[in-house]
Amino acid sequence: MFHYPFDPSSLAETARIWWNLYGYYLLLAIVIGTAVMTLLVAIPLAYRYKPGSHNPNAKDEIKPGEIPSERGRTAGVLLIAVLLLGVFFGLLTQSLEATKEFKKIELNGEIPDDALVIQVIGFQWGWTFRYPNGVETDVLIIPVNRMVVFNVTSEDVFHAFSIQDLRVKIDAIPGKYNIAWTKAYQPGIYRVQCYELCGVGHAEMITKVMVVTEDVFDFWYNSQGATLEEAMEEAAHTEG
Ligand SMILES: [Cu+2]
16 A cells, blocks of 8 residues: 555565555654654744743743633644544554454464465574475475465474565464465565574574475475475476
8 A cells, every 4th residue: 555665565465464554654653753853843942932031921821729721722632632543543453454364374264275384393593394295494495476374383492483575473482383374476585584582593593485486386396305406497498
């Protein structure tokens, strides 16, 4: 809906969902930030000390024990309060919608038939990706335009599996499987990183995800553990 610089929503469906939500929050932050900064400048200017008049706004002065008159502000304040409530309610609704979309596999209780399900195992300090055909890798390889479901766990301490560019993040907890998903829109290489402080090697708990075309992925997947370079060559060969 909104388009800002560094918009990642063309990279993946998950990126689109969260970036869209981020747009609402950013817009509100800009409106409120502008109002606050304007008042911060305008009020000291309007009520500053002026020579010859100790209190230029004496009519506004409230004396101890006196109840100030409303001076016609109640309606304005009420209007702003109602508007803000409306905006916050809108944000709440949008946030719930985005969360529901990201959690849809758990909520629906079923994985789409054409989805690729990859087991993601975090450990001190690295990642193992286990594919349905039994192949295990330390680099994540996924096809473009296909739903990829991550079944995330840990074999030691708490970690968090994340692909920042695709806006995927989920806790990796020993003894528990957490589900995340994405659907990448274009081939590319992105970073996989641990987002839960998990020991001295935490900062190096990084690998990459390679989003490849369906052809390359199929060659790689069916080759049962060939390198991705081989699969890419093979795919290029077939096309040529
Ligand atoms: Cu970690």
